[in-house]
Amino acid sequence: MDFSEADSVDAVVASFADTPDPRLREVMTSLVTHLHGFLRDSRPSLAEWETAIGFLTAIGQKCDEHRQEFILFSDVLGASMLVETMEAERQAGDATSSTVLGPFHVVASPERALGDSISLVDGGEPCLITGRVTAPDGTPVPGARIDVWQADEKGFYDVQVPDAQPLGNGRGLFAADDDGRYHFRSIVPAHYPIPTDGPVGQLLTATKRHPYRPAHVHFIVEAEGYVPVTTHVFVAGSPYLDSDAVFAVKQALVRDFAPVDDADTADRLGLPNPFRRAEFDVVLQPTG
Amino acid sequence: MDFSEADSVDAVVASFADTPDPRLREVMTSLVTHLHGFLRDSRPSLAEWETAIGFLTAIGQKCDEHRQEFILFSDVLGASMLVETMEAERQAGDATSSTVLGPFHVVASPERALGDSISLVDGGEPCLITGRVTAPDGTPVPGARIDVWQADEKGFYDVQVPDAQPLGNGRGLFAADDDGRYHFRSIVPAHYPIPTDGPVGQLLTATKRHPYRPAHVHFIVEAEGYVPVTTHVFVAGSPYLDSDAVFAVKQALVRDFAPVDDADTADRLGLPNPFRRAEFDVVLQPTG
Incomplete structure (x- = not known):
């Protein structure tokens, strides 16, 4: 029988009937059904x-x-955020809200000691970021790994501007102390456009969508026995908190980067005075 | 308001609301709806x-x-055939059935004179392919352009085996004569596997789908004032006519490549005797 619009899904789904892995068969069946639905529509x-x-x-x-344009495409279609949201529902329990990974986690963050600065170049407004990693009941998670990465004050990640930033600038991998606490120095990140020099940028232009993301620092926090959390801390007051190009803002993740005038603390931590400070506690859900 | 599974389509569709081109807005709205539907499912x-x-x-x-793996992916998902089928419904009227373009129309076919052979290398079973291009009422279409390409007797296109075939082998661009007739020499094509050394091949392996296509010659036939037809002529009796890896078989496109024992004709056309012969008339629909 000839292929027809009415029978196309059945014909193609049948071709996947012998797929040994039931999950792959399920996914391909769903893909064919929705892809043909999109085409018929x-x-x-x-x-x-x-x-x-x-x-x-x-x-x-x-x-x-250093460039992952398919993640960017998934991001601007809200697909990344939808997958992230469904994963959190399934796994996260009372954990800190998660959000998208984004396309810039393409370089391993250098291991750094608590208190180190992740900003290796001049410029930007110095800040201190502190927090504590705990279980939902408040039990600290000593040694939790805290992987952070962020754009500079012009809105660029290291991999985007290799002439202006060494690889590893704006990135750090920290281990929480015995009380689950962490702190590191950085600069207040800027809001920025996602890369627009590729096909995804052309799509945004053709659809009159702006490419901007509100200012944020990326976090992945993980520890043995807990579900990892991939998230951001957003800078309160940043432009585009209401229209993130990748739909990733959650209100619970917005923090004040408040000005602090405290010469002793600044001196002790190697910061100029005044500086800005954000607190971001992270709750991890035990596995199983 | 935070992004949520329930509102994800609305949030992302809203971001495309200012798209100036209404067709692009419509397609993106449909894409987001069906993509999120696939993910939720x-x-x-x-x-x-x-x-x-x-x-x-x-x-x-x-x-x-010389390689178009995304067309191949579209082909094995039946997407190419569905788009082709819908286009034919919209445009074709009483024209010859169309089928997929496939991934091998990547080299311009060399212009050849009627009667030329498109097979430039040794091997294979010689054949004559003849036909007439007409409107649905039988009016001939003089000068119709007939672009053909095919695999060799081992199942390879020129671009797949540059050491064994010169570019242009198995390809030809012919102009129909004043009566709309064409003829050219070739070899009977073989059934063959679509390329399996890429991601699409991995998918077929993982889903236990075979990669084979029944033997065929590709045609694009076009003429001023007519809707072009992209199609194949399939070799009757070929394996895989019932399970083409890209769902492209239409019964109306299958032709006998019948043995002919006719020394005079063979001698006149530059063929060995006996040879095989297929007739494939093509009906074009006037535009508008």
């Missing part, structure tokens, strides 16, 4: 489908060691 | 979504001047 012409194929190809070809 | 974990992103990236990176 939007009814692309052959020329439009060719454009779509060319667009997806260009996204793949834009990727390299 | 299949509920990928973050790790699974990361695998999916890596898979799409690898597809894009496999593409080059």
Whole structure:
């Protein structure tokens, strides 16, 4: 029997019937069903489908060691945030809210000692970020690994501007102390545009969407026996908190980066006075 | 308000509300709706979504001047055939059935004179392919352009085996004569596997799908004032006519490549005797 619009899903789903892994079979069945649904609904012409194929190809070809354009595409379509949200529902219990990984976790963060600065270059408003990692009942999580990365005060990550920042600038991997506490120095990050020099940027331009994300510091916090949390702390008052290009803002993750005038603390921690300070406690859910 | 599973489609669709081109807005709205539907239905974990992103990236990176892995992915998901089928419904009227373009139309077919052979290398079973291009009422279409390409008797296109075939082998661009007729010499094509050395091949292996396509010759036939037809002629009796890896078989496109014992004709056309012969008439629908 010839392939037809009415039977297309059945024909293609049947071709996946012998898939040994039941989860893969389930996912492919769902993909075919929804992909054909999209095509029947939007009814692309052959020329439009060719454009779509060319667009997806260009996204793949834009990727390299330091650039992940497919994550960016997933991000601007809200797909990353939806997957993240569903994972949190499934796993997180009373943990700190999670949000998207984003495309810039492409370099291993250098291990640093508590109190170190992750900002290795001049410029930017100095700040102190402190917090405590605990279980939902308040039990501290000593040795929790706290992986942080952020843009500089111009809104760029190290990998975007290799001439201006050494690799590892704005990144750090810390271990919480015996009481689950951590602190490190940095600069207040800036809001910034996601990279617009690729196919995703062309899509944003064509749809008159702005490319900006509100200022934030990325965190992945993990410890043996706990579900890892991938999240951000957002800077209160930053532009674009209401229209993040990747839909990642959660109100519970916004923190004041409050001005502090305290010469003793500044001196002890190696900060100029005054400086700014944010507190970000992280709650991890035990596994199982 | 935080992003949530229940409101994700609304939030992301709203971000496309200012898209100036109404067709692009419509397509993006449909894409977001169905993509989120797929994610809510299949509920990928973050790790699974990361695998999916890596898979799409690898597809894009496999593409080059002579390889189009995203078309192949669209083909094995039946997406290409569905788009083709919908386009034909919209445009084709009483024209010859269309089928998929496939990933091998990546080299311009060399212009050849009627009667030329498109097979430039030794091997294979010689054949004659003839036909007539007409409107639905039988009016001939003089000068119709007939672009053909095919695999050799081992199942390879020129671009796949540059050491064994010169570029242009198995390809030809012909102009129909004053009566709309064409003929050219070739070899009977073989059934063959689509390329399996990329991500799409990995998918087929993981899902225990075979990669084979039944033997066929690709055609694009076009003429001023008519809707172009992209199609194949399939070789009757070929394996895989019932399970084409890309769902492209239509019964109306299957033709006997019948043995002919006719020394005079063979001698006149430059063929050995006996040879095989297929007739494939093409009906084009006038535009508008």
